[in-house]
Amino acid sequence: MERLDRAFEKLLRHHNFAFLEAHSGAIYGVWDNFRLAYLNPGWFRFAKENDGEPRISKEWGLGRSILDCVSGDVKVLYQTKLNACLNTSEVWSHQYECSSDTVYRCFHQLVYPLVRRGGLIIVNSLVIEELHxxxxxxxxxxxxxxxxxxxxxxxxxxxxxxxxxxxxxxxxxxxxxxxxxxxxxxxxxxxxxxxxxxxxxxxxxx
Ligand SMILES: [Zn+2]
Known part of the structure; x- marks a missing residue:
């Protein structure tokens, strides 16, 4: 499955691509319209460990909008935050919870604006994982x-x-x-x- 849009690679020139590839967490890149243009191996690993495969690979390929996974209020606010990140060229750093029924998980997410407001790279790192x-x-x-x-x-x-x-x-x-x-x-x-x-x-x- 294709993981990187070649045209998008040019926007990553200020990032260490080897680091993005080797990162243990899920990292994805999107164009300025929030459509997926890059998925690192950690993305697929996370999907597999959380019983998301083969559905994730089938439904979340390059070109899919990351806003499709949210709706209503959540979509409006998430879109506002991502747009602010693109337009101000400021990194958005926050923590979020993504727990399962048995395990508490907290992730740190960094959203980096890319050159010429061309897109974003979104880095997710696990910070806490413990039983509830x-x-x-x-x-x-x-x-x-x-x-x-x-x-x-x-x-x-x-x-x-x-x-x-x-x-x-x-x-x-x-x-x-x-x-x-x-x-x-x-x-x-x-x-x-x-x-x-x-x-x-x-x-x-x-
Ligand atoms: Zn809540």
């Missing part, structure tokens, strides 16, 4: 009577993957069953804690 601590994260049962809104949707945070509890105001719960298998009637947004943490700029503007 049940004292900090109480596992709740997948009880539809508590977590489904009036339109029949479960609302899950796109980052921490907690779900909104409709029986108690401002409560978001950890429901491992829905992290393992995301139901079809799930909509993704941000819980207030993640929104404030990841998008402080947007919070100030609002």
């Amino acid at each position: 601590d049940p004292s900090k994260r109480q596992a709740m049962a997948a009880d539809e009577s508590v977590y489904i809104d009036e339109n029949g949707f479960i609302c899950q945070c796109a980052y921490c993957r907690r779900v909104k509890n409709y029986s108690v105001a401002e409560r978001w719960d950890w429901v491992p069953e829905w992290v393992r298998r995301c139901p079809d009637n799930t909509s993704h947004t941000f819980c207030p804690a993640c929104f404030a943490h990841y998008f402080p700029m947007a919070t100030t503007d609002a």
Whole structure:
């Protein structure tokens, strides 16, 4: 499978390509329209270790927009951040959670603008990986009577993957069953804690 658009390689001249290739985490490059132009071997390794293959290789080839993996509020905010990175030529550095039902994982993401605003290179490094601590994260049962809104949707945070509890105001719960298998009637947004943490700029503007 093709991993690098030859034309994109020219934009990487200020980066050490051997380093990008050898990095243990997933690294990907996108054009200024956010379509994939480069995938490092770490991308495929991550997909394989997380049971994403062969689906990832089949569906996420060069040319696919990285914004296709998000929707709604999440898409709007992510796009705003990426555009700011392109237009200001400032690196966007942040941490995000990407846990499974059993393992807590925290990643550091660096988004580097490339020359002449031609695209971005996105570097993901694992910083914490440990079993969930049940004292900090109480596992709740997948009880539809508590977590489904009036339109029949479960609302899950796109980052921490907690779900909104409709029986108690401002409560978001950890429901491992829905992290393992995301139901079809799930909509993704941000819980207030993640929104404030990841998008402080947007919070100030609002
Ligand atoms: Zn959250």
